[in-house]
Amino acid sequence: MKKEINNIFEQFLKKESLFKSKKVLQATYIPEEIRHRDSQVTQIANILSPALRMEKPSNIFIYGKTGTGKTLSVRYLAEQMLTMADNKKVPLKIIYINCKLKKVADTEYRLIAQLTREFGKEIPPTGLPTDEVYNIFFKTLDEEKRIVLLILDEIDQVVKKAGDGLIYNLTRINSELKNAQTTIVGISNDLIFSNNIDPRVKSSLSEEEVIFPPYNAVQLQDILKERAAEAFKEEVLGEGVLQKCAAYAAREHGDARRALELLRVAGELAERRGSDKITMKNIDEAEDTIERDRILELVKNQPKQFQATLYSIIINKSSSKTKFIQTGDVYDTYHKLCIKVGLRPLTQRRVSDIIAELDMLGVINAKVISKGRFGRTREISLILPPSIEVRIKKILEEDLFT
DNA sequence: CGAGATTCATGTGAAGTATACCTTTAGGCTTAA
DNA sequence: AAGCCTAAAGGTATACTTCACATGAATCTCGTA
Numbered sequence: 150m151k152k153e154i155n156n157i158f159e160q161f162l163k164k165e166s167l168f169k170s171k172k173v174l175q176a177t178y179i180p181e182e183i184r185h186r187d188s189q190v191t192q193i194a195n196i197l198s199p200a201l202r203m204e205k206p207s208n209i210f211i212y213g214k215t216g217t218g219k220t221l222s223v224r225y226l227a228e229q230m231l232t233m234a235d236n237k238k239v240p241l242k243i244i245y246i247n248c249k250l251k252k253v254a255d256t257e258y259r260l261i262a263q264l265t266r267e268f269g270k271e272i273p274p275t276g277l278p279t280d281e282v283y284n285i286f287f288k289t290l291d292e293e294k295r296i297v298l299l300i301l302d303e304i305d306q307v308v309k310k311a312g313d314g315l316i317y318n319l320t321r322i323n324s325e326l327k328n329a330q331t332t333i334v335g336i337s338n339d340l341i342f343s344n345n346i347d348p349r350v351k352s353s354l355s356e357e358e359v360i361f362p363p364y365n366a367v368q369l370q371d372i373l374k375e376r377a378a379e380a381f382k383e384e385v386l387g388e389g390v391l392q393k394c395a396a397y398a399a400r401e402h403g404d405a406r407r408a409l410e411l412l413r414v415a416g417e418l419a420e421r422r423g424s425d426k427i428t429m430k431n432i433d434e435a436e437d438t439i440e441r442d443r444i445l446e447l448v449k450n451q452p453k454q455f456q457a458t459l460y461s462i463i464i465n466k467s468s469s470k471t472k473f474i475q476t477g478d479v480y481d482t483y484h485k486l487c488i489k490v491g492l493r494p495l496t497q498r499r500v501s502d503i504i505a506e507l508d509m510l511g512v513i514n515a516k517v518i519s520k521g522r523f524g525r526t527r528e529i530s531l532i533l534p535p536s537i538e539v540r541i542k543k544i545l546e547e548d549l550f551t
Numbered sequence: 552c553g554a555g556a557t558t559c560a561t562g563t564g565a566a567g568t569a570t571a572c573c574t575t576t577a578g579g580c581t582t583a584a
Numbered sequence: 585a586a587g588c589c590t591a592a593a594g595g596t597a598t599a600c601t602t603c604a605c606a607t608g609a610a611t612c613t614c615g616t617a
Binding site for chain 1: 557558559560561562563570571572573574
């Protein structure tokens with residue numbers, strides 16, 4: 150056994166990697182130059198540049214679908230501005246927060262707390278009044294004379310959960326500050342979102358608006374080509390691989406992040422197989438792998454109650470012949486399951502919410518429908534590729550029955 | 552036959568509760584003068 | 585008397601429960617043609 154393991158390592162070391170630099174393909178990588186987003190980048194740069202003269206820039210609201218370069222462009226500019234500010238000795242502070250992260254910034258309290266923590270202050274996870282956290286935040290901000298840029302990524306997620314009072318409070322900060330001045334940069338994937346918030350809030354948040362349209366197939370290919378040249382060694386890419394990647398991503402509203410991930414995973418797969426070229430087939434495999442890993446990871450990190458609910462849905466799906474499952478059935482199974490594994494059963498009310506949340510996470514598909522005489526319920530269906538359904542079931546069993 | 556009432560199985564909103572955590576305050580103990 | 589520690593009191597956010605009402609189309613009812 151030991152010998153075999155050693156063999157694997159040796160094989161691995163002997164085999165030359167296909168990658169020159171894998172991080173180039175990772176989502177966090179910021180390239181030297183951003184392709185095909187010139188107009189957006191300059192637009193934002195123009196809006197934000199007053200910060201370097203210690204004047205408060207206008208708030209910006211940025212929207213565009215996933216993988217259109219919003220986050221990338223903003224982070225890129227943030228980096229540039231910071232080095233510039235450093236040179237010119239301008240006190241500039243930039244904070245980037247992703248509001249989607251569960252348990253980090255998905256409620257008003259947690260978001261403000263997280264913002265304050267970015268300044269090195271300790272804020273307890275609960276216990277303080279929200280107002281108090283605001284006060285601490287203001288005070289911390291105002292400690293020095295400076296310009297502060299708050300970048301709130303996926304801002305629609307918090308607003309959906311916590312309401313728009315949050316943004317209202319944030320946009321009003323400036324009137325309470327003596328030394329510092331803040332500018333809010335809101336980033337949203339949801340285009341409809343901006344219609345659902347209070348017009349007053351909206352107007353104060355989006356003093357300026359920047360829109361990121363999707364990349365088209367040609368642009369995607371261009372981006373991929375550039376990154377691939379940096380990431381891979383020569384002669385590694387098979388015929389038409391880039392085109393295929395671009396085509397896949399273009400199909401999904403021009404999502405560049407997805408295209409890059411596809412390319413990276415395809416490379417990893419090819420490498421693991423010991424082949425020295427990335428083929429079209431690898432791309433197809435990569436697509437499955439990505440989806441599988443995403444869901445597996447997601448499921449593994451869910452709280453027990455969510456797992457139990459999901460497990461019940463899977464059980465129900467395989468036992469019943471009908472395509473759709475109802476909330477009531479799921480709850481029955483769930484309840485039995487809880488008793489069996491010694492988990493405190495939650496009420497149906499709560500489970501109903503959990504199902505809705507699972508739907509939001511994209512693990513299941515749940516639509517409320519009215520079945521006339523037969524009441525109304527959620528029509529639940531799994532959207533998992535069958536190949537991973539079994540694996541998920543196994544993971545859930547491991548987690549639940551121990 | 553068709554308009555309106557009925558019905559079912561849950562969705563959904565609001566308010567209440569349990570829990571875990573926070574700060575403040577009062578009391579008790581120690582210590583140094 | 586001052587200083588320090590501890591425990592109780594009073595307060596909050598969050599996850600969950602309880603209660604009560606809302607939904608909305610298939611089905612039923614009953615008057616009418």
